[in-house]
Amino acid sequence: MRSEQLVVSLIARIRRKANKLIINELKKHNIRGLDTSHGDIIGALFMKNVLTMNGLANIIEKDKSTVTALVNKLANLGYVERVKSEIDNRVTFITLTKKSKALWPVFVNISEKLLSTVYKGFSNTEKDMLIKLLSKIDKNL
Known part of the structure; x- marks a missing residue:
């Protein structure tokens, strides 16, 4: 070859x-419990502070269903939290917790x-x- x-x-x-x-x-x-794909999300949030699910999907170049699964795991581990938009209930913002910032x-x-x-x-x-x-x-x- x-x-x-x-x-x-x-x-x-x-x-x-x-x-x-x-x-x-x-x-x-x-x-424990973090994978390199989770690092992509955490890194994006460290750079931007707050992102929508679509914003995360665009930045890390993964489809929305994959991002949803990754965010769900990060939320269950206490590394991110979801915040509903006060303007548009369909929009959810993802942000880092104190645990992940530490x-x-x-x-x-x-x-x-x-x-x-x-x-x-x-x-x-x-x-x-x-x-x-x-x-x-x-x-x-």
Whole structure:
């Protein structure tokens, strides 16, 4: 098999390894029940503070039913809460709880560890090129 045929397989393998590192780091901090998909939602809420379900679905690029399942689990674990819009009862806002906000330093630490592991031995030029090439693949799909 030619090397260019391995790109999707290699990206998938990297994703699995990155997810494993994240899950192991969460366990080290005694954070149970969270998956990397939950991290996408928590990260989006840290950036935006409050989002609708549709807003979350757009940001993390998952369908609404998947986001609903993820938010339900996060709510059951006490990491997010739902707040009904006072203007439109059909709209529900999702926001972080104090419990999840308290984890911000842990999430930052895990993110820094992941990035330092991923980019170990890379020059700044190589990092920039990697991001440029992966972004091009992303746009192609």
